[in-house]
Amino acid sequence: MEQSHKGSCFCGAVELTVTGEPAAAGYCHCASCRSWSAAPVNAFSLWKPDAVKVTKGADKIGTYHKTENSHRKFCTACGGHLLTDHPGFGLIDVYAATIPTYRHEPQLHVHYGETVLRIKDGLPKMKDMPKEMGGSGITLQE
Numbered sequence: 001m002e003q004s005h006k007g008s009c010f011c012g013a014v015e016l017t018v019t020g021e022p023a024a025a026g027y028c029h030c031a032s033c034r035s036w037s038a039a040p041v042n043a044f045s046l047w048k049p050d051a052v053k054v055t056k057g058a059d060k061i062g063t064y065h066k067t068e069n070s071h072r073k074f075c076t077a078c079g080g081h082l083l084t085d086h087p088g089f090g091l092i093d094v095y096a097a098t099i100p101t102y103r104h105e106p107q108l109h110v111h112y113g114e115t116v117l118r119i120k121d122g123l124p125k126m127k128d129m130p131k132e133m134g135g136s137g138i139t140l141q142e
């Protein structure tokens with residue numbers, strides 16, 4: 001049986017599960033994640049859409065999209081952030097902090113060109129995104 005992890009928003013009105021293993025995981029340093037989350041970096045885990053199920057409070061999920069590629073979803077009762085749908089990639093970023101039992105195993109840092117918090121963990125630091133995800137593929141120093 002594949003492992004599932006339960007998550008919820010800040011108030012608990014919205015619950016979700018993710019099942020299996022993420023397609024990728026890491027940290028995003030982009031200004032959009034920073035501004036939206038009010039945190040210096042965003043720990044992301046990317047899942048195929050069928051691995052993510054909203055199990056409670058789907059009617060309480062609000063969406064904001066500044067760009068077509070990132071539909072940011074939150075609980076309309078508490079404002080707690082849940083996930084970002086990336087339709088262009090066919091992947092959903094469920095914030096690692098939203099699913100507490102999921103063990104975050106980061107592979108890389110993306111949008112490090114915009115960082116305000118340098119993290120010296122030896123992982124690759126992409127200036128923007130890997131080539132296979134439409135980025136420059138350029139890596140930066142930690």
Ligand SMILES: [Zn+2]
Nearest residue numbers: 009011075078
């Ligand atoms: Zn909530």
Ligand SMILES: [Zn+2]
Nearest residue numbers: 028029030033
């Ligand atoms: Zn970001």
